[in-house]
Amino acid sequence: MVTPSATSANVSLLQYVSVITLMLSILTASYCTSVEAKPKSSTAFVKKTISSHSVVIFSKSYCPYCRRAKAVFKELKQEPYVVELDERDDGGKIQDALSKIVGRRTVPQVFINGKHLGGSDDTVEAYGNGELAKLLGIDSVGEDEL
Known part of the structure; x- marks a missing residue:
């Protein structure tokens, strides 16, 4: 049987992973944009x-x-x-x-x-x-x- 505290811990972990994934996506996108925007020689x-x-x-x-x-x-x-x-x-x-x-x-x-x-x-x-x-x-x- 799943206890309420175990379910709460799983939700918190999923939220944490989602936030980390979102932050990595934003960082990757901003890095790619800045590399593309870099002026040529x-x-x-x-x-x-x-x-x-x-x-x-x-x-x-x-x-x-x-x-x-x-x-x-x-x-x-x-x-x-x-x-x-x-x-x-x-x-x-x-x-x-x-x-x-x-x-x-x-x-x-x-x-x-x-x-x-x-x-x-x-x-x-x-x-x-x-x-x-x-x-x-x-x-x-x-x-x-x-």
Whole structure:
């Protein structure tokens, strides 16, 4: 025969096990979510950004060379995807990744259709000789010196 105290002990044990199981489920779910939400490496970010946009400029908002490179695309009526490194918490890490990818740490670094064009001087030169328009698949615009 089951005594009332034995039944009460079994219920308490079941409640305890249920609470522990629930807590483990919550901990596991929160761990999995935080692992998935963890940002990818800076190198992966750079590569994904380059492959996702036809024109990418890694820039710093205050840099005159970056402004000059961005002005070339404005002249060509092209809208580049611009990553302003100085406005991001991970800007330094992205710049380090760029250095590993292209061999330069300077900005701007310009990419057209997934290929590295170079910095400001390279961009202005490609604009001046018509190569940039060819890369972009557009007609050349007046080539005034920037």
